[in-house]
Amino acid sequence: MHPDFLLSDKIKLNGSKLELNNKVNSQSYKVLILPGQTVISLKALQKIKTYYDKGGIVIATSLLPSKAAELTGNDKTALTNDRKVQAIIKEMFGIDAAKPMPDGVSPVKSNKMNGKTIFIRKPSGDLLNETLEKLNIDADVSFENNPSPLSGGGMFSYLHKQKDKKDIYYFANSSDDAIETFAEVRGKIIPELWNPANGETTSIKEVAYSKKDGQVYTRFPLKLSPVTSLFVVSALKNE
Structure with missing residues (x-):
């Protein structure tokens, strides 16, 4: 900031x-x-x-x-x-x-x-x-194998916001490489995929939940083609 x-x-x-x-x-x-x-x-x-x-x-x-x-x-x-x-x-x-x-x-x-x-x-x-x-700081969002584009033409990034009692995650791939990984977010959520290009919304399958040191995490697959972005949106779950 x-x-x-x-x-x-x-x-x-x-x-x-x-x-x-x-x-x-x-x-x-x-x-x-x-x-x-x-x-x-x-x-x-x-x-x-x-x-x-x-x-x-x-x-x-x-x-x-x-x-x-x-x-x-x-x-x-x-x-x-x-x-x-x-x-x-x-x-x-x-x-x-x-x-x-x-x-x-x-x-x-x-x-x-x-x-x-x-x-x-x-x-x-x-x-x-x-x-x-x-320092015992849990990540808000983590990615399996920490994917990093190799083309040098861009980057893989995310933003996390909360609005109207919903978690809103924005994942962006500005590189020329495809990204395929699993994302793990802090808290128990029911994620839904929102496509910013055409407005389509779809449920996300293969969602799994785990608990570490009393904190619940949500894990789901994440795929982004080169130079694309998407939203993952869910109502807040206080668990």
């Missing part, structure tokens, strides 16, 4: 979660991933720190910020803001952002509210997955 969006009233802190509530849809975030950057909004970082203080999880990658983005017109104030950024980063990650970044993956740092931070110097898909597992 954009820092300005993070600072808006649309994003609320609810314990260890960040919540987006508006008239269109609601979303809840258990983890905040901070991309590599030298400059960050001090106000945004202060809100991230509050989220961490309340038990939130923050994963930072590549480069920790050391300078504040706020334009002050005063060198002394700008330097003070930079030092505030560095102090917050030091408290959250135990790393001096003004110095060269440490290699590898930092130890998990925790606070009294069970907030956690970790820094990954050279992130990759596998390393992020391992980190999420280490």
Whole structure:
């Protein structure tokens, strides 16, 4: 999310979660991933720190910020803001952002509210997955064998929204490769396939349910031809 969006009233802190509530849809975030950057909004970082203080999880990658983005017109104030950024980063990650970044993956740092931070110097898909597992974060959506297009002409991606008490998943394949896999989503749903090209809706067969650590998951087959997309829609099931 954009820092300005993070600072808006649309994003609320609810314990260890960040919540987006508006008239269109609601979303809840258990983890905040901070991309590599030298400059960050001090106000945004202060809100991230509050989220961490309340038990939130923050994963930072590549480069920790050391300078504040706020334009002050005063060198002394700008330097003070930079030092505030560095102090917050030091408290959250135990790393001096003004110095060269440490290699590898930092130890998990925790606070009294069970907030956690970790820094990954050279992130990759596998390393992020391992980190999420280490932090006991269950994936909202996962795919069998983690399909990845090889043509280089696009990507396989998804979005998950909730509206009118329905789960809405949008799967898109912008590559020149066909995608055939099984998707597993958190929660028990009764999925239905919606074709955005012609408006047809069909039921999905081979749906299976499983329970892991008290959480129910729904598994179903997913096939996308090159450069196609589809929706999977279901009423919410609180199990």
